Every structure is written in C-alpha cells, then in structure tokens.
Amino acid sequence: MAQILAPSVQWQLRTKQTSMSASSITPKMWSSLLLKQSSKVAVKSSAKFRVLALKSDGSTINRMEELLNLDVTPYTDKIIAEYIWIGGSGIDLRSKSRTISKPVEHPSELPKWNYDGSSTGQAPGEDSEVILYPQAIFKDPFRGGNNILVICDAYTPAGEPIPTNKRHRAAEIFSNxxxxxxxxxxxxxxxxxxxxxxxxxxxxxxxxxxxxxxxxxxxxxxxxxxxxxxxxxxxxxxxxxxxxxxxxxxxxxxxxxxxxxxxxxxxxxxxxxxxxxxxxxxxxxxxxxxxxxxxxxxxxxxxxxxxxxxxxxxxxxxxxxxxxxxxxxxxxxxxxxxxxxxxxxxxxxxxxxxxxxxxxxxxxxxxxxxxxxxxxxxxxxxxxxxxxxxxxxxxxxxxxxxxxxxxxxxxxxxxxxxxxxxxxxxxxxxxx
Structure with missing residues (x-):
C-alpha cells in the first residue's frame, strides 16, 4: 500500500533554558507554545519560510500531502506537463516537468524540449544536448486536473533519431x-x-x-x-x-x-x-x-x-x-x-x-x-x-x-x- 510521504526536514524545538523531546510535550503544552509565539521558541529549517508542524499523540499532520493534492485549476490556466523518455539502457525511464500556458489536446501543441544526454548515457559531454519530440499525451493520475504525461522520443539537434529511439523506426513501419x-x-x-x-x-x-x-x-x-x-x-x-x-x-x-x-x-x-x-x-x-x-x-x-x-x-x-x-x-x-x-x-x-x-x-x-x-x-x-x-x-x-x-x-x-x-x-x- 502506498506510503504517505514524510517531511524531509527534521524540525527541532529549542529553548534557551531547557531542551525536551517533542514526544514528551502534551497537546496542551503545544497549544500554549503556539499561541504565545514566545521568543523563547524558534522553529528552524533550511527553507526561507516558516512552517509549524503540530504533533500530538505520536501522529503528524503532514502539510505536504495537502500541497500534493492541491487543485490549481480554479486559479490558473497553466498546466504541468511531465515529459517522459527512454534512457540510455533502452529500458530505463526518465522524466522532467515543465509549465505549459494552457491545456492541450494534441502532442503537436507542445514545444520540443531538450535534456542532458551525457547524464543518461545517450550523448557525449562535449555535445550533450538531446531533443525531445512530444508524441503521445495521457492524463496525469498523480497531479490530476488538466496536467498531462507526455511520451517523447529523442533526436539529435540535427533531427536524427538517437540509437535508443526505437519509436522512430516503428512509426515508419506502421505508416507503410x-x-x-x-x-x-x-x-x-x-x-x-x-x-x-x-x-x-x-x-x-x-x-x-x-x-x-x-x-x-x-x-x-x-x-x-x-x-x-x-x-x-x-x-x-x-x-x-x-x-x-x-x-x-x-x-x-x-x-x-x-x-x-x-x-x-x-x-x-x-x-x-x-x-x-x-x-x-x-x-x-x-x-x-x-x-x-x-x-x-x-x-x-x-x-x-x-x-x-x-x-x-x-x-x-x-x-x-x-x-x-x-x-x-x-x-x-x-x-x-x-x-x-x-x-x-x-x-x-x-x-x-x-x-x-x-x-x-x-x-x-x-x-x-x-x-x-x-x-x-x-x-x-x-x-x-x-x-x-x-x-x-x-x-x-x-x-x-x-x-x-x-x-x-x-x-x-x-x-x-x-x-x-x-x-x-x-x-x-x-x-x-
């Protein structure tokens, strides 16, 4: 069964006078600390914004899950397109995301993109740019909304299919x-x-x-x-x-x-x-x-x-x-x-x-x-x-x-x- 993602940042509660484990603080004490916003309490993280993570009876309210499930459709026409391609082994899958200005219905509406082929075993370091051609679109079950998964194949900047691009040859046969x-x-x-x-x-x-x-x-x-x-x-x-x-x-x-x-x-x-x-x-x-x-x-x-x-x-x-x-x-x-x-x-x-x-x-x-x-x-x-x-x-x-x-x-x-x-x-x- 899928696990809920846990926060990667370990929050620490520090006071000037004493230190105690988070598990030893009762729910009432947590509420008091949060309401007073005392200068004796500092919540630190590597991020530039502050997040208060409430803990009670050993459970954690995971704010990240709320953000992952956030529906942005009412607020913007922009969507997230996950570009997917096959890596250098011919069986490994790679992907990365980009923002598209509005929902699309056909791959031809999407821009070509590029990636570092030297990091996937598909191009030399001195000429590492590989071009992604969008070929098929599917709805994104992870992000929901109008967001999409995009199956791509890969080409050199000159427009030649790279060796691991088996889709190109298949398309030729299927178009006969x-x-x-x-x-x-x-x-x-x-x-x-x-x-x-x-x-x-x-x-x-x-x-x-x-x-x-x-x-x-x-x-x-x-x-x-x-x-x-x-x-x-x-x-x-x-x-x-x-x-x-x-x-x-x-x-x-x-x-x-x-x-x-x-x-x-x-x-x-x-x-x-x-x-x-x-x-x-x-x-x-x-x-x-x-x-x-x-x-x-x-x-x-x-x-x-x-x-x-x-x-x-x-x-x-x-x-x-x-x-x-x-x-x-x-x-x-x-x-x-x-x-x-x-x-x-x-x-x-x-x-x-x-x-x-x-x-x-x-x-x-x-x-x-x-x-x-x-x-x-x-x-x-x-x-x-x-x-x-x-x-x-x-x-x-x-x-x-x-x-x-x-x-x-x-x-x-x-x-x-x-x-x-x-x-x-x-x-x-x-x-x-």
Missing amino acids: KKVVDEIPWYGIEQEYTLLQTNVKWPLGWPVGAYPGPQGPYYCGVGADKSFGRDISDAHYKACLYAGINISGTNGEVMPGQWEYQVGPSVGIEAGDHIWCSRYILERITEQAGVVLTLDPKPIEGDWNGAGCHTNYSTKSMREEGGFDVIKKAILNLSLRHNEHISAYGEGNERRLTGKHETASINTFSWGVANRGCSIRVGRDTEKQGKGYLEDRRPASNMDPYVVTSLLAETTLLWEPTLEAEALAAQKLSLKV
Whole structure:
C-alpha cells in the first residue's frame, strides 16, 4: 500500500533554558507554545519560510500531502506537463516537468524540449544536448486536473533519431500502406516482479529464504498467497484514469509477481501505452517503497520467469479464412526466429529454457493451446478459422516499439524465398 510521504526536514524545538523531546510535550503544552509565539521558541529549517508542524499523540499532520493534492485549476490556466523518455539502457525511464500556458489536446501543441544526454548515457559531454519530440499525451493520475504525461522520443539537434529511439523506426513501419491497410491489433501481457527495497528479494518472500513452491499463487487470494495487490490495483485505476487501454490484471505464478494486459491497441499506439503504463507503475512503486524489476528471470531455479507475451492479429487474420493467413505468418516468423529473439529483451536466454511454460530459445515451435511453444494459437481461433496468434517469446523487459513493429514487418512486409518457405512449411507441418 502506498506510503504517505514524510517531511524531509527534521524540525527541532529549542529553548534557551531547557531542551525536551517533542514526544514528551502534551497537546496542551503545544497549544500554549503556539499561541504565545514566545521568543523563547524558534522553529528552524533550511527553507526561507516558516512552517509549524503540530504533533500530538505520536501522529503528524503532514502539510505536504495537502500541497500534493492541491487543485490549481480554479486559479490558473497553466498546466504541468511531465515529459517522459527512454534512457540510455533502452529500458530505463526518465522524466522532467515543465509549465505549459494552457491545456492541450494534441502532442503537436507542445514545444520540443531538450535534456542532458551525457547524464543518461545517450550523448557525449562535449555535445550533450538531446531533443525531445512530444508524441503521445495521457492524463496525469498523480497531479490530476488538466496536467498531462507526455511520451517523447529523442533526436539529435540535427533531427536524427538517437540509437535508443526505437519509436522512430516503428512509426515508419506502421505508416507503410500495406501495414496501415491491415490494421494490426496488439494485446500485450506485461509481467513484472516486486522486490523488497533493501534486500532486492521478492515481496512477500522471507528474507534470505524461499516461500512454498509454486501452485497456490497464480490468481491467488489471501495474505499467504498474494503480495502487492494494492500496488496492482492502484496501477490499474491510475492507467484507466490516464487513458491507457488497460484491459485486465492478475497475480502471476511466482509469488510477488504480477501481470497486466494492454490492448487491443492499433499500431504505434501499443508501444506508447505500454511505455506510459510502465512509467506509472514505476511511480507507484516509488511511492510505496517497493522496487520494480522487469528482469525476465529475477529468481533462478524452479520459478517462473517474467515475459511480455504479445497477441497479434491483422485484418486478414480476423476475417473468414484467417487461419490460413495466421499459418503463413507463423511460417515467416519461423524463418526469422533469430532476428526476433535478438530483439526480444536482454537476459531472455535465462527465461526461455523449455521449462516453466516457455519454449527453448534455440528452437522455434507453434501449437494450438500449447503454452510451451514459441507461438500459441487459441482453441477459439482454430475452431472459428480466424483470430489471432500469441508470440510467447518476448521478455518482460522487451521494447514494445521493437516487438510490435517487427511482428508487422515479418508478417506483412518481409517475403521469404520459395525454397525457404517450402522447407519451413514441411518442418512445421504447415499447409498454407
């Protein structure tokens, strides 16, 4: 459950004659001291203004919380825009705030901005300016009102996308007419693990030890089976408030691990929504004093890893005869297995072992209702002859811009040779 922020300044009460602890002063004595405004009492802080913090019976009235919840809308048209971008590791999120003169409805209304790329591992110190281009807007669930979260991508001053800007290439693929005409849908299942702050051990686990084996935790209920539900629920509501297309959430197989689903989303929107949802989750865990990890195998041994299964369909897959289109897509995916694996997240080899509901990283496979395959096709899709496929290979730390655009590129734009296609079809027992 999120913790109320405590004041960072330690207030001290000093008198010329005696000193006593704040806890030894009764409420009546506090009232007397405050009313008299005696010269014997001085409240000191590093700030240039004076704040009187009332203490009574061990509790604190936290004035900071009132300011954090302050609604400035009746007093000004100005809003706060939180510019969010991806840092040098390709997975870390960064953000900073600026004041905008009035509410906006579209990213084009927002100014470009810059940041120090040498401090994020994205530019040299002698030429450190990186330019942020606003690309997507979401409502800010933390500040409320007309304030916004802004998903940005990053460019050099000359207008070239920097290496960690994967959105730029994804936008090019999604703007291709062949892709646009197929209206690609994505449903992304983001798994994550919550860790205790000081020991970096999963939430709910005994420190230095292990809980009972997996089995009762998946979608479990109870204090001995569910750890971090308040964080999951807070994140769910915050995403709905922000306008993220979140469609559900559940406790996962490993205790302290959770999942939420975003979609169906069309094209580049899928990546924007996942990145913003990750940012909101980071902020919530920050407030709760819990560490978020997207590591694909946070605990070695007989424990499930964390993935980001990506459900995908095109217009042709969703129409009559779509199952044949799905099988053709699977054939293409099999021929580019290595390219996809190399782009599906760091450390994924520790997760894709052929155990714990995963396929081997070295072997491509597909099956109906088989969660141990690279690509799973649902029973309903087989029965109806149309629908979607699920790519179970992406790791929890994958870049959604990369994964979604690569799926579209491989299945809609890339064409294998006839020889390779025939061999792959025979190997996978596909008739297309």
